[in-house]
Amino acid sequence: MPQYALSDYIQLLVSGVSIGSIYVLIALGFITIYNVTGVINLAQGEFVMLGAMLAVTLLGLGLPFIPAALVSVALVTCVGVITHRLTIQPARHAPEVSLIMITLGTAIAVRGLGLLFWGTIPYALPEFTPGAPLQIMGAVLSRQRIWIMGVALVVLIILYLFFEHTLLGKAVRACSINRGSAEVSGVDSSAMSHLSYGISAGMSAVAGIVIAPLTLVTYDMGLGLGLKGFIAAIMGGMVSAPAAVAGGLVLGVLESFTAGLLTSGIKDGVAFLALFVVLVGRTMNLSMRRRRS
Amino acid sequence: MDANTILEVQRVRHLFGGLVAVDDVSFRVYVNQCLSLIGPNGAGKTTLLNVIAGVLSPAAGQVLMEGKSLNGQPAHERARLGIGRTFQQALVFKDMSVLENVMVGCHLQGQTRLIDAALRLPRTRREEEDVYLEALRFLNFVGLGTKAEQMAANLPFGQQRLLAIARALASKPRVLLLDEPAAGLNRIEKSALVDLIRRLSDMSITTILVEHDMEVVMQLAEWIVVLDHGKRLAQGTPDDVRRNPAVIEAYLGTEVE
Amino acid sequence: MRMRVQISAIYARWRSNRNAVGIVLLALFIGTLPLWLGTPYALSTMIFIGIYSIVTIGLCLLMGFAGQISLGQSAFFALGAYGSAILSAHFDWSPWLAMVAAAIITGGIAAVIGAPIFRLRGHYLAMGTLAFGAIIHVIAVEWRTYTGGSSGLPGIPRLTLAGTPIRSDMSYYYLVWFFVLIALIIALNIVNSRFGRALRAIRDSQEAAASLGIDVSRYKLQTLVVSAIFASVAGSLYTHYMIFISPAAAELDLSIRLVLMAAVGGMASIWGAPFGTAGVMLLTLGLREIVPLVTRHGSGEYQIIAYGILLVAIMIFMPEGLIAGARKAWERSRSRDTGPVAWLWRRAQRGGQRIRVLGQRGQ
Numbered sequence: 001m002p003q004y005a006l007s008d009y010i011q012l013l014v015s016g017v018s019i020g021s022i023y024v025l026i027a028l029g030f031i032t033i034y035n036v037t038g039v040i041n042l043a044q045g046e047f048v049m050l051g052a053m054l055a056v057t058l059l060g061l062g063l064p065f066i067p068a069a070l071v072s073v074a075l076v077t078c079v080g081v082i083t084h085r086l087t088i089q090p091a092r093h094a095p096e097v098s099l100i101m102i103t104l105g106t107a108i109a110v111r112g113l114g115l116l117f118w119g120t121i122p123y124a125l126p127e128f129t130p131g132a133p134l135q136i137m138g139a140v141l142s143r144q145r146i147w148i149m150g151v152a153l154v155v156l157i158i159l160y161l162f163f164e165h166t167l168l169g170k171a172v173r174a175c176s177i178n179r180g181s182a183e184v185s186g187v188d189s190s191a192m193s194h195l196s197y198g199i200s201a202g203m204s205a206v207a208g209i210v211i212a213p214l215t216l217v218t219y220d221m222g223l224g225l226g227l228k229g230f231i232a233a234i235m236g237g238m239v240s241a242p243a244a245v246a247g248g249l250v251l252g253v254l255e256s257f258t259a260g261l262l263t264s265g266i267k268d269g270v271a272f273l274a275l276f277v278v279l280v281g282r283t284m285n286l287s288m289r290r291r292r293s
Numbered sequence: 294m295d296a297n298t299i300l301e302v303q304r305v306r307h308l309f310g311g312l313v314a315v316d317d318v319s320f321r322v323y324v325n326q327c328l329s330l331i332g333p334n335g336a337g338k339t340t341l342l343n344v345i346a347g348v349l350s351p352a353a354g355q356v357l358m359e360g361k362s363l364n365g366q367p368a369h370e371r372a373r374l375g376i377g378r379t380f381q382q383a384l385v386f387k388d389m390s391v392l393e394n395v396m397v398g399c400h401l402q403g404q405t406r407l408i409d410a411a412l413r414l415p416r417t418r419r420e421e422e423d424v425y426l427e428a429l430r431f432l433n434f435v436g437l438g439t440k441a442e443q444m445a446a447n448l449p450f451g452q453q454r455l456l457a458i459a460r461a462l463a464s465k466p467r468v469l470l471l472d473e474p475a476a477g478l479n480r481i482e483k484s485a486l487v488d489l490i491r492r493l494s495d496m497s498i499t500t501i502l503v504e505h506d507m508e509v510v511m512q513l514a515e516w517i518v519v520l521d522h523g524k525r526l527a528q529g530t531p532d533d534v535r536r537n538p539a540v541i542e543a544y545l546g547t548e549v550e
Numbered sequence: 551m552r553m554r555v556q557i558s559a560i561y562a563r564w565r566s567n568r569n570a571v572g573i574v575l576l577a578l579f580i581g582t583l584p585l586w587l588g589t590p591y592a593l594s595t596m597i598f599i600g601i602y603s604i605v606t607i608g609l610c611l612l613m614g615f616a617g618q619i620s621l622g623q624s625a626f627f628a629l630g631a632y633g634s635a636i637l638s639a640h641f642d643w644s645p646w647l648a649m650v651a652a653a654i655i656t657g658g659i660a661a662v663i664g665a666p667i668f669r670l671r672g673h674y675l676a677m678g679t680l681a682f683g684a685i686i687h688v689i690a691v692e693w694r695t696y697t698g699g700s701s702g703l704p705g706i707p708r709l710t711l712a713g714t715p716i717r718s719d720m721s722y723y724y725l726v727w728f729f730v731l732i733a734l735i736i737a738l739n740i741v742n743s744r745f746g747r748a749l750r751a752i753r754d755s756q757e758a759a760a761s762l763g764i765d766v767s768r769y770k771l772q773t774l775v776v777s778a779i780f781a782s783v784a785g786s787l788y789t790h791y792m793i794f795i796s797p798a799a800a801e802l803d804l805s806i807r808l809v810l811m812a813a814v815g816g817m818a819s820i821w822g823a824p825f826g827t828a829g830v831m832l833l834t835l836g837l838r839e840i841v842p843l844v845t846r847h848g849s850g851e852y853q854i855i856a857y858g859i860l861l862v863a864i865m866i867f868m869p870e871g872l873i874a875g876a877r878k879a880w881e882r883s884r885s886r887d888t889g890p891v892a893w894l895w896r897r898a899q900r901g902g903q904r905i906r907v908l909g910q911r912g913q
Contacts, residue, residue: 095869098869101809104621106858108806109857113855269684280666369761369763369765388750389747397762400764401763403744407740
């Protein structure tokens with residue numbers, strides 16, 4: 001058993017939090033769609049991949065970084081809306097199993113298209129502000145990790161302001177609370193569903209762009225990230241945003257510590273074990289509560 | 294408890310969230326009796342049926358079958374003990390033929406387990422033929438014999454109701470819970486239904502009937518329990534209940550006749 | 551009394567005849583196929599179609615009949631494959647014995663995880679099974695001592711017949727399809743029995759099924775075990791054919807491909823399973839030929855685009871599956887009832903006879 005210094009733990013903690021921030025963004029994407037449409041969008045991770053890939057491509061075309069990132073996010077937002085229009089809207093009365101298959105099929109098709117356009121080669125996105133890593137209490141921290149946490153925080157604040165303080169945001173929330181009565185009071189629930197897909201896809205694209213400098217971009221990066229986001233979302237019970245934030249951070253730290261202190265190969269195993277435990281624990285909790293009432 | 298009591302509901306209470314759906318309700322049902330549960334919408338009738346059938350577990354109180362508490366017994370165990378039921382929305386198995394629906398009803402009589410089924414042993418085949426005939430018999434009993442091979446979903450609604458009853462009968466219940474069997478039926482179908490339910494007591498089946506249609510209730514019920522807002526408002530013979538001022542009050546605007 | 555004999559005999563024959571005829575026809579087709587399509591490529595393709603068909607037949611039982619989604623079926627396939635491989639390669643067990651042991655172990659694991667996992671429904675069940683599959687994949691990669699890690703485990707012995715290893719594709723083809731026929735017969739028997747009716751009842755309404763005395767969770771669990779055993783046997787057949795196994799056998803992509811195969815054939819159609827499997831496999835092969843002609847990237851698994859679009863399209867436009875959907879449409883187009891009672895009834899009416907209805911008291 002090797003000896004670890006305090007700085008090692010800090011190192012693991014900070015990198016866990018930064019990866020966790022990515023999971024948070026993706027988890028919030030899951031929750032936004034789920035609450036408005038009742039669909040768990042298994043294609044969520046593919047939006048992450050598209051965001052990163054498009055940013056890489058636009059940079060390659062000569063666009064400066066900031067416009068490239070913004071255009072990429074805008075494009076992915078459109079892709080989200082189109083996905084909803086083409087795949088979810090026509091099947092909105094289908095049974096749940098069909099909807100699962102539909103989002104799964106979408107995920108595979110998008111991943112395949114990613115493969116077709118970008119091949120299997122990994123791409124790199126430069127760090128937002130290149131430079132020597134920072135030293136904090138003996139831990140070495142790349143600048144990009146700061147960016148990740150900062151951007152995630154900004155997105156969270158924007159999201160909060162949108163849902164709490166704008167009319168449109170309130171309309172979306174009304175749909176998620178009670179679709180029927182929202183419709184009665186003049187909210188176009190179909191438009192809100194489209195919007196929720198758009199917001200959610202855009203958020204995921206942001207996640208893809210900020211994580212890309214750390215991990216390289218591949219056509220199949222969406223699968224794993226999407227699943228991690230889902231785990232974070234489900235830790236928060238699929239409805240509560242603050243709980244999902246906590247879920248994402250806990251998952252990130254958990255992974256980072258397993259990879260750092262044990263071996264990196266089993267960190268995915270730990271994540272899925274966490275999913276399994278959370279899923280099953282959730283139902284036990286529900287049925288216990290039912291028995292008590 | 295006297296020997297003629299087959300089912301007893303003892304101070305049952307059920308809550309949905311914070312809302313009291315059934316509040317401290319007690320009554321007993323005697324062997325071969327037809328007892329009717331009536332009350333305005335939202336009085337807790339279906340909830341009470343679900344508690345008796347084991348779909349919901351009560352917050353307090355218990356249901357006794359022949360003196361033994363059913364608390365903690367899941368729905369399928371209660372079916373085994375002789376409690377059958379139909380549902381408000383009929384809930385026939387839509388992807389099956391009419392006959393297969395009733396064959397599912399015969400489930401408890403079957404012995405075939407997974408291994409027998411997979412190998413299709415001779416005794417499995419024999420059992421299958423027996424179940425087939427048994428099911429046909431129950432279909433004929435409710436008058437659907439000629440529809441045996443139609444898809445259940447294609448039956449008119451009234452006949453789906455009858456099918457649900459045949460299916461429940463096939464599980465050989467001693468107590469049958471009927472949840473609004475007459476809703477949505479026309480006059481002719483209703484009188485056929487009344488006839489059918491009358492014949493059940495010949496087969497020594499005790500019935501608990503939840504029904505809005507007072508005409509049907511008055512023709513069938515030997516004892517009536519009136520619920521209102523989850524509480525037992527009154528109970529008695531049809532004549533008692535008809536004259537009870539509290540009942541007339543609760544039904545203000547609807548005719549009790 | 552004469553009527554009783556007549557109806558039940560007709561019934562029994564009618565129910566099993568259609569399936570028996572189908573089995574015989576399929577057996578004839580399988581038996582004679584190598585005579586006119588005996589290229590090595592076609593044979594090995596048919597072997598894979600057969601292996602995956604066994605999994606999809608089990609998946610149809612689970613998804614189409616018990617109504618429980620599984621995105622982790624490749625886990626059971628991999629458990630069978632690795633179980634067989636490890637026992638025969640590391641411990642020198644006879645491959646046949648290894649295969650049986652792997653099936654028993656896999657069935658046992660299914661029984662253990664089934665209890666917690668079937669507390670979940672819908673999306674959560676989908677993700678729970680997916681997580682199970684992912685965990686098995688991680689174990690296959692990480693438990694290097696026995697699994698060989700991500701580079702796989704070579705040198706697995708072949709299955710033997712009367713002491714001699716089965717080397718030729720032709721023999722293996724017949725062996726695999728023998729298993730497919732057995733799997734089909736077992737699944738059809740299950741579906742057309744008390745057990746299968748209970749499953750279909752559960753799929754339609756768990757509440758109504760329970761009210762008739764059906765122990766819903768027990769039936770779901772037993773079906774999971776059956777489908778796991780099917781997948782395990784298929785995995786063993788795969789591993790002893792390839793004489794090599796790698797974690798690819800446990801990948802999510804395989805689970806998804808299996809679900810797609812079942813969906814193409816029709817979830818609720820046992821007969822659809824082998825056809826759906828063949829359809830998806832042939833589509834894959836076809837695309838592998840066509841795609842490189844269209845795009846500049848020479849290699850890559852582009853067929854997954856088609857998988858995805860196909861899955862979405864089927865779920866939106868033909869949720870019953872291509873094969874089962876077509877059959878149902880055809881049956882619906884014939885307005886008359888089929889079946890022995892309707893047939894007797896019509897015959898009696900034509901002849902002006904009165905039918906004494908069974909089941910009236912004193913029959």
